[in-house]
Amino acid sequence: MREEELHRLLTVAAEDVRPAHPAATGWERARRVRRARRAAGTAALAVALLTGGTALALRPADPPPPPATATPQGSRTPHPVPVRTPPAELAYPGHPLGRLGDPVGATLSDRPVRRALGLHQPVDPQTGVAGRIRVLGDDGVVRDLDVVTPAPTRDAGGNEAVPLKSGSLSPDGRTAAFAQTDEVIVVDLTTAAVRRHPLKGYLEHVLWSGDRLLVGDDDTTYELDRATGAARKLPVSPWDVVTPDPAAPPNVLLELGGTPPNLTQVRWSDDETHRGYGAVDFRALPPGHRVDEFYGRGWQRGDRVARAGWITTGTMGGLEGVALLNARTRVVTHLLDLGRDRWKGCCEVLGWDSDGAVLLRHSPGGLLRWQPEAGEVTGVTRNLFGAVSLAAG
Numbered sequence: 001m002r003e004e005e006l007h008r009l010l011t012v013a014a015e016d017v018r019p020a021h022p023a024a025t026g027w028e029r030a031r032r033v034r035r036a037r038r039a040a041g042t043a044a045l046a047v048a049l050l051t052g053g054t055a056l057a058l059r060p061a062d063p064p065p066p067p068a069t070a071t072p073q074g075s076r077t078p079h080p081v082p083v084r085t086p087p088a089e090l091a092y093p094g095h096p097l098g099r100l101g102d103p104v105g106a107t108l109s110d111r112p113v114r115r116a117l118g119l120h121q122p123v124d125p126q127t128g129v130a131g132r133i134r135v136l137g138d139d140g141v142v143r144d145l146d147v148v149t150p151a152p153t154r155d156a157g158g159n160e161a162v163p164l165k166s167g168s169l170s171p172d173g174r175t176a177a178f179a180q181t182d183e184v185i186v187v188d189l190t191t192a193a194v195r196r197h198p199l200k201g202y203l204e205h206v207l208w209s210g211d212r213l214l215v216g217d218d219d220t221t222y223e224l225d226r227a228t229g230a231a232r233k234l235p236v237s238p239w240d241v242v243t244p245d246p247a248a249p250p251n252v253l254l255e256l257g258g259t260p261p262n263l264t265q266v267r268w269s270d271d272e273t274h275r276g277y278g279a280v281d282f283r284a285l286p287p288g289h290r291v292d293e294f295y296g297r298g299w300q301r302g303d304r305v306a307r308a309g310w311i312t313t314g315t316m317g318g319l320e321g322v323a324l325l326n327a328r329t330r331v332v333t334h335l336l337d338l339g340r341d342r343w344k345g346c347c348e349v350l351g352w353d354s355d356g357a358v359l360l361r362h363s364p365g366g367l368l369r370w371q372p373e374a375g376e377v378t379g380v381t382r383n384l385f386g387a388v389s390l391a392a393g
Contacts, residue, residue, distance in 0.1 A: 119164055170208045177208075184206070212250065236255055240256055242298035243299045256294055261280040288314040289314065291332065297348065350392060351391075353392060
């Protein structure tokens, strides 16, 4: 047999066994590495074919690779429970919050709400220009917040952000609060009345603990007495303090944050402060799954706390996700993997729905519902760019 014919036959044979799936390709590559490593100690049957000085060695074939499981085009490999990923095509079954992006139909001064479902401050995704704050009432009508125009928040370095924060709307939907430089603005949405409470500092954070209002600057959290305007310092971080369950005791708050993450229960009295510190526990998740760093605001409902963060799943890091953990044991019980290639910090948790589902942002411009126990993820609304606050404590 001539050398040209031998070369052609070997080429055709190689093409016939080329893997058809990426998974099989990876298996074949690993098989070749293992085969090379044990070649020195393996007895091989060799037949030398010498043609024109070319030597070819043939050894017994290794066992065939296991069959590759085909994955539908565009879909992601599903995680084992308790780790979930949203479906490739979200369903939008309908939800009252789906009207958050509707056009303005009234002003708050002309038509106060009985209860607000949410607040929305549109921000143009191309220019970054923020619009006026809007109020969605439980009657489905969107109102313009015309009684006050909060200024952007500022820090000591002059960095600005929109005044609407995820914690601005009270859990009962009747009051909105806006942190400002040297003051806090409080709006009664049922009467359109506005009150301003002086409080020194570059105030940026705002959240509700039942009917108590907490505000903060870069390093201090205050509890504001809305009746007197007096404020007292609380021993919690304004960045990591969790929005508590409305029924939680008034002198107990949680902090969730740090790298590596930890959950701290802070309990105080007039005489002392007790901090129960412990690392977040990921043992209920598959090996290699964890939260590397939390962001946004954490939200508590009973013994459960939900907060967004950057996560690692197996060997892939830098993903966006949401974790659900038990506040008593610090164990992460469920993890929602939202992938990558989104806006950084895309998926902030906004609170809890009435049936126990977690409500969260979804870049670009979406709002989702995640039911951790059922593993169901559905859409609430699309194209809702800007800041959002919900009556969903």
